Amino acid sequence: MSETAQRALFISGSIGLGHVSRDLAIARTLREMRPDVAIDWLAASPADRYLRDAGERLLPECADLVEESSLAEAAAQGARLSLVRYAFGAMRHWSRNVEVLTRVTAAQRYDLIVGDETYEISLALKKTPALKTFPFVMIFDFVGFQPMTARPMERLGVWFWNHAWAKGYRQKPRHVDMSLFVGELDDIPNTPFGLWLPNRRDWARARCRFVGYILPFDPAACADRAAVRRRLGYGTEPLVIAAIGGTAIGRELLELAARSYPALRERVPDVRLVLVCGPRLPESVIEVPPGVEIRGYVPALYEHFAAADAAVVQGGGTATLELTVLRRPFVYFPVEGHCEQEVAVAERLARHGAGRRMALSATTPELLARAISEQLGATPDYPPVPTDGAQRAAELLDGLLQSTRPSAQ
Structure with missing residues (x-):
């Protein structure tokens, strides 16, 4: 130099x-x-x-x-x-x-x-x-x-x-x-x-x-969802990705998603549920029923969002933006008490007509299973977002x- x-x-x-x-x-x-x-x-x-x-x-x-x-x-x-x-x-x-x-x-x-x-x-x-x-x-x-x-x-x-x-x-x-x-x-x-x-x-x-x-990626590179799914090893079954951010604070959300799986299977028998713990939450602390997959840190999580038929996430600005731009149906749970997620991000999503907001403290496994099943098969019509x-x-x-x-x- x-x-x-x-x-x-x-x-x-x-x-x-x-x-x-x-x-x-x-x-x-x-x-x-x-x-x-x-x-x-x-x-x-x-x-x-x-x-x-x-x-x-x-x-x-x-x-x-x-x-x-x-x-x-x-x-x-x-x-x-x-x-x-x-x-x-x-x-x-x-x-x-x-x-x-x-x-x-x-x-x-x-x-x-x-x-x-x-x-x-x-x-x-x-x-x-x-x-x-x-x-x-x-x-x-x-x-x-x-x-x-x-x-x-x-x-x-x-x-x-x-x-x-x-x-x-x-x-x-x-x-x-x-x-x-x-x-x-x-x-x-x-x-x-x-x-x-x-x-x-x-x-x-x-x-x-x-x-x-x-965004940390070019949305056009994820436009061919079938190709993305093949590259990541997913099949043609309905795919749900439940992911938290870069802290361990989302543990309860992943546990709720895991408990929702039996009720979700009743509604969508061939559904595939993948939990992503992120870099700070050990996979071993989450108890999952048979059939639920669990992963740790996934570097390019947006690729899995692109492949998904529906997603369950916290209310973080980045994950929800990625899902909006990728035009994927999703349910999001703002971290309660976190004013940025509960107000700033939630209002942005409401303006874009993206995602379904839910509260962790008011959601049972059965309610989450119903919300996910309603998202599966949906075709979002979010407005274009400048990226x-x-x-x-x-x-x-x-x-x-x-x-x-x-x-x-």
Whole structure:
């Protein structure tokens, strides 16, 4: 690598695998546009595994990062996760990630650092401007927390977070050079952050560049479903994929899907049910009746979604987006108490007319079996969804890199 070549560092934060999959899509597109840019990564489990399997260069300091997925699992109460409660708990560990980045940037100069929901980095740069020795881009996919109960302490906590989020939004921030929003303006509630706080969409218009949706694959490559099924070893039987995200919080959903199988077989005798545990939930902890298949981490889960006749998933933004774009029938269960899934993602799906929403706490095995059987054989008519977000994001990052080239100084 020449001395004048540019370097970019991607920090893939947040919980699970949805963020890192879009981050890698952006990085690959940027690399296609600018082959001379060297890209390094900071990511904790399970995102580090995803990147390692993709052949990306992870810095050794990844081992020192806080595992946010572990913090989320610890904060969860069974299948329920208060996003605000998790955020307050995670704050106690934020200084560790900031210290890691400080060490990394002291040893290596970067022309661009991209953080995906790395709130700890953004806050540190805002509080201590001397730490900012690099152009910094922040990626968002939702704006502001929502109270999910009537509990006064939760509502006060939401207001505290949203006040910090929205404060001084009309002023140009010095700690962030660009903010990208993955999605569309309509994905943001047209409501205030809270009492005496600004409107969320006004904040997003002032602060963010909207890039649209990002997929880690080309939907056209999955258009021939019969070919995808043959390649993955599936036959012609009705196929149901039940999958959770990159944490162990979805255990109860997989257990419910397994218990629904006998009733589902009564309705659809030749149905094939495959449970996918993901990278952090051991297969051995799920008891399954005879006939149900169970798998661990599946790297290209979207291929199995493409092959499926129906799917059962949590309410994560990435899995539900993939199913929408692939035009597959699905039932989704937002993690209860998780305001992003229960509000932001659910409203996006309602706008797109995609998926059937259910609540884990109110669903019996028989109800799930009925819902799955109704999805089997359905032909979704979801509206087209723009999926060129990786290209648009990469173009914006390239423009920022171009402005930092030595010749431009």
